[in-house]
Amino acid sequence: MATRAPRGPPTKASVLQWDAQTNEPYIRLPHPYSDFIVTPTRPSDISDIMSIFNDPRVYQWLTFIPHPFTQEHATQWVLDMKRKSDSIMDGVSPILSLSQGHIMDGCPVHVLRKVLPDGRYAFVGNISFKRCRFWYVEDEKERSRLAYENETKPIGDPGIVWSLSVHLLPTHHSQGLMTTAARYLITEWMIPRAGAEIFLVDIFEANIGSMRMAVKVGFVLQETLLLTSDIPNRFHKRLCLLRWRDDGRIQYEGYWTNEDGIDEACGMKQ
Numbered sequence: 001m002a003t004r005a006p007r008g009p010p011t012k013a014s015v016l017q018w019d020a021q022t023n024e025p026y027i028r029l030p031h032p033y034s035d036f037i038v039t040p041t042r043p044s045d046i047s048d049i050m051s052i053f054n055d056p057r058v059y060q061w062l063t064f065i066p067h068p069f070t071q072e073h074a075t076q077w078v079l080d081m082k083r084k085s086d087s088i089m090d091g092v093s094p095i096l097s098l099s100q101g102h103i104m105d106g107c108p109v110h111v112l113r114k115v116l117p118d119g120r121y122a123f124v125g126n127i128s129f130k131r132c133r134f135w136y137v138e139d140e141k142e143r144s145r146l147a148y149e150n151e152t153k154p155i156g157d158p159g160i161v162w163s164l165s166v167h168l169l170p171t172h173h174s175q176g177l178m179t180t181a182a183r184y185l186i187t188e189w190m191i192p193r194a195g196a197e198i199f200l201v202d203i204f205e206a207n208i209g210s211m212r213m214a215v216k217v218g219f220v221l222q223e224t225l226l227l228t229s230d231i232p233n234r235f236h237k238r239l240c241l242l243r244w245r246d247d248g249r250i251q252y253e254g255y256w257t258n259e260d261g262i263d264e265a266c267g268m269k270q
């Protein structure tokens with residue numbers, strides 16, 4: 001549910017748009033990835049969700065994803081994610097939510113799709129921001145306290161710690177897609193429209209692709225934990241916590257270009 005107006009004057013139109021045909025919000029990624037959009041989940045995603053979470057190139061890096069990932073798991077996942085999108089959009093008319101008016105409790109779109117030349121969409125993966133639950137904190141009391149504190153902060157509170165989950169179909173790995181998607185959603189949505197300032201990712205140290213992606217987005221290593229045996233991942237133990245830094249963002253300021261090569265932030269030709 002949306003509450004208060006964003007901090008500071010609006011600088012440019014929101015990146016969230018409304019698709020009247022599918023009756024859902026979407027965000028288009030910037031050039032040269034503008035044939036990719038991010039939308040809420042759809043019931044038609046169930047089989048793709050099953051494929052992605054049953055692929056060892058994906059699931060070996062994940063925690064809390066059951067294996068095998070059954071049709072029931074996928075159906076529940078789609079329902080939960082759709083409910084989350086709807087609750088973020090709740091009470092906000094599409095028109096209002098697309099303008100500069102409101103701070104929202106996260107990002108209402110999270111499934112990456114490629115728009116095909118014939119206008120159909122192909123599921124490619126997902127990217128979602130959630131209030132961090134600090135699952136890796138070993139002391140149960142402390143973990144609950146941190147999670148409760150984070151969960152009960154008001155919408156738009158800059159002290160909320162946001163965690164980021166990302167998964168791509170292996171056919172789309174190593175093409176720079178998730179670096180662009182994560183950086184774009186953080187700088188163009190989560191900061192201006194969710195009032196977010198703190199982002200944490202937890203990545204197994206051996207997950208080189210994810211570590212490289214996070215560093216390119218602007219995350220820096222904060223600490224490395226050695227997890228105990230009762231963690232919900234049987235493959236890996238060394239977990240890196242990385243925190244997003246604003247100077248990572250500054251480093252990339254002026255990065256976004258449209259199809260004409262015009263920098264959208266400062267209006268200069270690249």
Ligand SMILES: CC(C)(COP(=O)(O)OP(=O)(O)OC[C@H]1O[C@@H](n2cnc3c(N)ncnc32)[C@H](O)[C@@H]1OP(=O)(O)O)[C@@H](O)C(=O)NCCC(=O)NCCS
Binds near residue numbers: 057169175176178207
């Ligand atoms: C993590 C993930 C989302 C990254 O998305 P992506 O679009 O492939 O990432 P990018 O292409 O933007 O960047 C990844 C970089 O790591 C490199 N890379 C990927 N796998 C690698 C590996 N095994 N060894 C070395 N480098 C690797 C890529 O070549 C790329 O490097 P570059 O920028 O120099 O070209 C994707 O790989 C994925 O879905 N992995 C499986 C699920 C997962 O691990 N999720 C994260 C859990 S924390």
